[in-house]
Structure formats: structure tokens, C-alpha cells
Amino acid sequence: MTEQNLQVLLTARPVGRPSPDDFTFVRTAIPSAGEGQVLLGIRYLSLDPYMRGRMSAAKSYAASVEIGQVMEGGTVAEVIESRHPEYKPGDIVLSYSGWQSYALSDGTGLRKLAPGQAPVTTALGVLGMPGFTAYAGLLLLGQPKPGETVVVAAASGPVGATVGQIARIKGARAVGIAGGPEKCALVRDEFGFDATLDHRSPSFAEDLRAACPDGIDVYFENVGGKVWDAVFPLLNTFARIPVCGLVAQYNSTGPFEGPDRLPVLMRDVLTKSLTIRGFIQREFSEHRPAFYREMAQWLAEGRVKYKEDIVQGLESAPEAFIGMLEGRNFGKLIVQVA
Amino acid sequence: MTEQNLQVLLTARPVGRPSPDDFTFVRTAIPSAGEGQVLLGIRYLSLDPYMRGRMSAAKSYAASVEIGQVMEGGTVAEVIESRHPEYKPGDIVLSYSGWQSYALSDGTGLRKLAPGQAPVTTALGVLGMPGFTAYAGLLLLGQPKPGETVVVAAASGPVGATVGQIARIKGARAVGIAGGPEKCALVRDEFGFDATLDHRSPSFAEDLRAACPDGIDVYFENVGGKVWDAVFPLLNTFARIPVCGLVAQYNSTGPFEGPDRLPVLMRDVLTKSLTIRGFIQREFSEHRPAFYREMAQWLAEGRVKYKEDIVQGLESAPEAFIGMLEGRNFGKLIVQVA
Numbered sequence: 137m138t139e140q141n142l143q144v145l146l147t148a149r150p151v152g153r154p155s156p157d158d159f160t161f162v163r164t165a166i167p168s169a170g171e172g173q174v175l176l177g178i179r180y181l182s183l184d185p186y187m188r189g190r191m192s193a194a195k196s197y198a199a200s201v202e203i204g205q206v207m208e209g210g211t212v213a214e215v216i217e218s219r220h221p222e223y224k225p226g227d228i229v230l231s232y233s234g235w236q237s238y239a240l241s242d243g244t245g246l247r248k249l250a251p252g253q254a255p256v257t258t259a260l261g262v263l264g265m266p267g268f269t270a271y272a273g274l275l276l277l278g279q280p281k282p283g284e285t286v287v288v289a290a291a292s293g294p295v296g297a298t299v300g301q302i303a304r305i306k307g308a309r310a311v312g313i314a315g316g317p318e319k320c321a322l323v324r325d326e327f328g329f330d331a332t333l334d335h336r337s338p339s340f341a342e343d344l345r346a347a348c349p350d351g352i353d354v355y356f357e358n359v360g361g362k363v364w365d366a367v368f369p370l371l372n373t374f375a376r377i378p379v380c381g382l383v384a385q386y387n388s389t390g391p392f393e394g395p396d397r398l399p400v401l402m403r404d405v406l407t408k409s410l411t412i413r414g415f416i417q418r419e420f421s422e423h424r425p426a427f428y429r430e431m432a433q434w435l436a437e438g439r440v441k442y443k444e445d446i447v448q449g450l451e452s453a454p455e456a457f458i459g460m461l462e463g464r465n466f467g468k469l470i471v472q473v474a
Numbered sequence: 475m476t477e478q479n480l481q482v483l484l485t486a487r488p489v490g491r492p493s494p495d496d497f498t499f500v501r502t503a504i505p506s507a508g509e510g511q512v513l514l515g516i517r518y519l520s521l522d523p524y525m526r527g528r529m530s531a532a533k534s535y536a537a538s539v540e541i542g543q544v545m546e547g548g549t550v551a552e553v554i555e556s557r558h559p560e561y562k563p564g565d566i567v568l569s570y571s572g573w574q575s576y577a578l579s580d581g582t583g584l585r586k587l588a589p590g591q592a593p594v595t596t597a598l599g600v601l602g603m604p605g606f607t608a609y610a611g612l613l614l615l616g617q618p619k620p621g622e623t624v625v626v627a628a629a630s631g632p633v634g635a636t637v638g639q640i641a642r643i644k645g646a647r648a649v650g651i652a653g654g655p656e657k658c659a660l661v662r663d664e665f666g667f668d669a670t671l672d673h674r675s676p677s678f679a680e681d682l683r684a685a686c687p688d689g690i691d692v693y694f695e696n697v698g699g700k701v702w703d704a705v706f707p708l709l710n711t712f713a714r715i716p717v718c719g720l721v722a723q724y725n726s727t728g729p730f731e732g733p734d735r736l737p738v739l740m741r742d743v744l745t746k747s748l749t750i751r752g753f754i755q756r757e758f759s760e761h762r763p764a765f766y767r768e769m770a771q772w773l774a775e776g777r778v779k780y781k782e783d784i785v786q787g788l789e790s791a792p793e794a795f796i797g798m799l800e801g802r803n804f805g806k807l808i809v810q811v812a
Contacts, residue, residue, distance in 0.1 A: 382740055393732050395730050398734070403723070414744040
């Protein structure tokens with residue numbers, strides 16, 4: 137059998153939790169590079185929570201994936217064939233080629249990677265979009281000052297882990313929340329957070345209060361749900377809340393049961409002069425060169441560490457993605473495509 | 475009968491809507507100025523929504539008024555007797571002397587007014603705390619750009635009216651919301667808003683949508699309640715929401731009935747990169763000199779107008795205050811004390 141291009145199409149819009157049935161695998165002929173194009177062989181596919189939003193028809197900052205189209209996603213790929221002056225076979229690039237094993241590109245949005253500097257998979261994690269999300273959201277919006285308390289959930293994941301480690305570099309206290317003792321141990325022992333909490337503990341809210349004796353100055357919001365409820369009463373006057381994700385509610389379908397928490401939120405926004413700021417990393421693109429420079433140095437110095445969770449084969453992508461929305465990954469989730 | 479000091483004490487903490495019974499009038503001897511003090515004769519007392527918060531025991535940015543103490547409030551007063559080197563009898567000052575007819579001061583927080591420049595009552599309104607709240611919240615947090623749409627409620631009140639007029643000076647479209655045809659006419663004809671809406675209209679939400687064909691870029695939040703519900707779906711990407719008040723919910727007692735609007739709020743914070751920022755004007759004190767300078771000029775040029783609602787006698791203060799929380803005032807509410 138000749139090798140073919142394995143593609144994962146979105147063929148149904150999930151209501152609530154996605155199902156493997158929302159995806160369809162197809163095999164098509166591997167295309168050839170036209171004039172000005174490169175053929176990419178995908179090596180690694182990044183799986184990220186934002187993809188849940190792309191599966192919905194709801195209006196967002198990015199267009200939905202159309203039904204019948206290849207699922208979107210960031211990838212690390214090798215140039216197989218090039219009719220583009222800037223690329224040659226063997227080049228390793230960061231691309232946005234989606235859930236498939238081959239893709240054509242005219243070079244738009246490609247970035248050459250230097251495999252000698254760092255493992256190429258880091259371009260999907262700590263040195264890529266998740267790392268930059270942490271960097272921009274924490275430093276530009278959260279603005280932690282020395283001695284302040286920064287709280288972040290999903291602290292074993294690529295965004296949360298990076299938020300906490302940068303907070304510590306800036307002299308703040310990092311309090312991390314994760315699910316289960318294994319993840320908590322990683323956050324505490326490997327990433328060096330000042331305090332680590334298991335959100336599955338029945339005493340989680342009290343544990344958080346005890347871990348934040350001076351209250352919370354920055355809450356980097358990437359999950360929502362019950363973590364928010366525990367964080368909210370601990371927020372200090374002038375606390376900053378960069379909002380980059382709400383993974384705990386991505387699979388929820390409204391309307392949501394009462395009581396209505398909005399009036400209480402707004403009351404505290406007012407009386408504590410809180411700042412709540414949603415963002416997507418690309419609005420801070422001009423800071424990306426500084427990020428690459430600083431993060432590469434922090435990695436080289438061992439001041440920032442990371443953990444990857446690499447699953448094998450594109451066939452595993454739907455189940456791995458669905459599991460990630462429920463916290464079943466352990467570190468930055470990446471699919472090794474080939 | 476010798477003249478006495480009429481004082482209004484807070485003698486009960488209201489649950490929900492304040493009642494006249496929460497206040498007690500007492501008459502005490504008029505004090506004499508000690509060394510370094512002035513005796514102030516209060517001429518005007520400002521009534522403002524924030525005072526509802528001071529009546530509660532709940533923690534806020536400011537301490538509660540203690541039970542049995544004189545209600546707090548900004549005043550315009552005349553120096554009656556002075557043993558302070560910087561003040562002489564006849565001086566008119568802005569003070570924070572509370573709900574009473576006489577008060578002693580050691581000079582802390584006093585500001586001399588120049589009665590020739592503007593009516594002294596403006597120091598309690600457009601040239602005072604409400605005007606500075608509008609100025610700082612709109613310009614420093616709302617940051618309206620030319621052509622953008624700025625929405626504000628309580629638009630016939632001292633904060634809302636000023637927000638809309640400054641928005642227009644900065645080249646933005648001002649959409650004002652008020653209660654009833656008389657207030658709407660003032661907002662439209664006198665304050666020159668681009669569009670004016672009556673929140674009592676049964677078609678209010680649709681009216682607002684029609685008045686904001688390009689969506690809402692800045693919503694200056696001073697009321698909350700159903701105005702928020704109408705504004706929320708119209709917010710544009712990167713909309714800014716300075717929160718300076720929530721008068722529609724000050725008298726509410728939780729818990730609030732569902733559905734829970736918090737998850738929907740946070741979803742839009744995320745997908746629209748919204749900024750929600752509570753504030754109190756005094757955090758921007760360093761901008762006050764610029765405010766006095768600019769606002770005095772705008773007033774002199776007729777580019778900013780204002781309306782005052784002056785009630786007679788300190789005896790009227792409780793009823794006037796309670797009515798203000800329900801929108802029954804018409805312009806900046808001031809009590810002429812003497």
C-alpha cells in the first residue's frame with residue numbers, strides 16, 4: 137500500500153463533551169508541492185484546550201472549523217519537498233497544519249526551528265503558544281510584584297507551569313493547583329512552586345485559604361469552575377485576573393443553575409477595584425521576540441522547566457484531546473504523528 | 475432658642491432599602507474651634523450613591539460608618555471661626571464634614587474654593603468627586619477612541635452626564651440611558667448625547683441595540699441590573715468596562731436567583747478580550763490637577779454642562795437619599811443645609 141495522508145476531519149459539532157464520533161478519519165493522496173509551495177510531513181501535533189472552541193459554531197475571536205474540514209492545530213513538521221526559495225528538504229518548521237500527516241504550505245505562518253537549541257517539541261509548548269500565553273498574560277496583564285501571591289490552576293500543564301515559574305523569577309509567590317498527588321508532586325518538586333494544592337481534596341477551598349495567608353494578588357484564570365469559587369473570596373484589593381481559558385466550562389451547556397453569582401462578582405469588582413481581562417496571546421505579538429529570548433535563557437539556566445505528555449499516532453488524537461479537557465493529560469499534550 | 479448643631483446619625487444598618495428609621499436627628503451644642511482648628515458652618519451637603527455602602531457593615535474600600543456616628547459626606551462649608559493660620563472667617567471650603575450643620579476641622583482634607591470661578595456647589599458635582607470619577611474612569615480606564623461608542627446609564631446624573639460629554643469631546647459617540655422622558659430630554663437636548671434611551675421602555679434592550687449599530691466599545695458601569703443585561707451582548711472585542719457603581723443592586727440582599735450569569739460573563743470576557751475594571755476615583759489622585767484645569771475650561775467653554783437637584787434642609791436628607799437610590803433625583807443631588 138502506498139503511503140497516504142491521514143486526516144482527522146471535524147464531522148459533527150459536539151454538544152457538551154466531545155465524542156470520538158465527532159471526528160472522522162480519512163486517507164487521501166499525499167499532495168505535491170506546487171510552485172512556491174512546500175510539502176510538509178507532520179512530526180508532532182499540539183493538542184490544546186482552545187480547540188474545543190473551534191469545534192463550536194459560537195462566535196469567538198477565531199473562526200470555527202467548518203464541518204468536514206481538517207481539525208486545526210499547531211504542528212512541528214519537516215519539509216519533504218520544496219518549491220519555495222526559503223525552504224529546503226529537511227528543514228524543521230513550526231506550522232499550523234492541523235490534524236493530518238501531510239500538508240502543503242506557501243510559507244505563510246511557517247517558522248524555521250533550530251533543532252540544536254531545544255527539543256523541537258518545545259515550539260509547541262514552553263517555547264511556543266502556551267509559553268507565550270503564560271508570559272504575556274502574567275507579565276503584561278498580571279504584572280506581579282515581588283512578594284505578591286500569584287495563583288494558577290492546571291499548574292502541571294504548559295501554561296500553568298510556566299506562569300508559576302515566571303512568577304517566581306519575578307519575585308512573587310507561586311501557588312499552583314493541580315489534580316491528584318502525582319501532578320501536585322511535579323508542580324512542587326520539579327517546577328518549584330511555593331505551595332501546591334489538589335483541587336480534588338474535599339478541603340480544597342480551606343487549603344487554598346491557608347496557602348494564601350496574604351490573599352491573592354494575581355489569579356491567572358485558565359480553568360474557571362470550582363477553582364474560581366475558591367479563589368474569588370481571597371482576591372486582594374487591586375487584584376488582577378488575566379483570563380486565558382475556562383477549560384472547566386468548555387463542555388458545559390447553559391443555562392447555568394442559580395444562584396446567580398454575577399451580582400456578587402460585580403460587587404467585589406467594585407469594592408476591591410479588581411481587574412478582569414480576557415486575552416489571547418496574539419494581541420501581544422510585538423512582545424514575542426522578547427519572549428523567545430528570555431524564555432530560551434530561562435530554559436538554558438534551568439530556571440524554567442517543562443513536562444510533555446506525548447501520545448503516539450494521529451489515531452490517538454481524538455481520545456487524547458477529549459481526555460485533556462478532563463485533565464487526564466500530564467504535561468503538555470503532543471501527538472507524535474510520524 | 476439658641477442655635478444648635480443639627481446632626482444626622484446612622485442608628486441602624488439597613489437590610490435592603492434604607493428607611494428613614496435608620497437615621498436619627500440630634501441637636502447638640504455648636505462646638506468652638508480649639509487651637510489649630512476651624513469651625514465650619516455647612517452650607518451644602520452632597521448626597522451620593524456610595525453612601526449606601528458606608529451604611530453597611532460589609533468590608534469595602536472604605537470603613538463603614540459606625541452605628542451612632544454622624545453620616546459621612548462631602549460638604550461645602552463656610553469658615554465661621556478660625557484658630558488655623560490658613561483659614562479666616564468667610565472662607566468657603568470643600569470639606570468632608572458629613573450630615574450636620576456645623577463641624578470642627580483641623581484643616582485636613584479641606585480645600586479652599588474660589589466662589590467667583592464657578593458656583594460653589596459644583597465642587598460637589600461636576601468639579602468635584604462625581605466629575606473626577608467620570609473623568610478618571612472614562613479617560614484612564616475606558617480610553618475611548620474617536621468613532622467608538624460609549625454607553626453610560628444614569629446619564630442625567632452627575633457622573634453619567636459628565637462621562638457622555640467628555641466622550642464626545644474625545645470624538646466618541648455617547649449613548650445615554652436614563653429613566654423617563656424628562657431625564658432623557660435633558661440628556662439629549664442639554665448634554666448633547668448622540669442617542670438617549672429610556673430604560674423604562676418595554677423595548678429598552680432592542681432600543682439599545684438599534685442605538686449601537688457598531689456595538690459598544692466602552693460601557694461605563696454605574697448601575698448594574700437590567701442595563702447590564704442589555705449592554706452585555708452588544709460589547710465589542712476589546713471593550714472596556716470601568717465599574718464605578720452598581721446602584722441598581724445596592725439595596726439587594728443575596729443570594730440572587732438563577733440562572734447563574736457568571737459562566738456566560740467569563741466566556742465573553744475570554745472570547746471578546748473584555749476588560750472589567752472596578753475603581754474608586756481616589757486611586758487616580760495624581761490626575762486631579764489636570765482634571766480641575768480641563769474641566770474648568772470645558773465648563774467655561776460650555777462644552778460640559780451639568781444639572782443640580784437641590785433640596786432644602788438637612789431634615790430632607792434621608793428621604794432625598796433614599797429616593798436617589800431609586801432614581802428619583804433629577805441631576806446632582808445636594809442638600810442646602812443653611
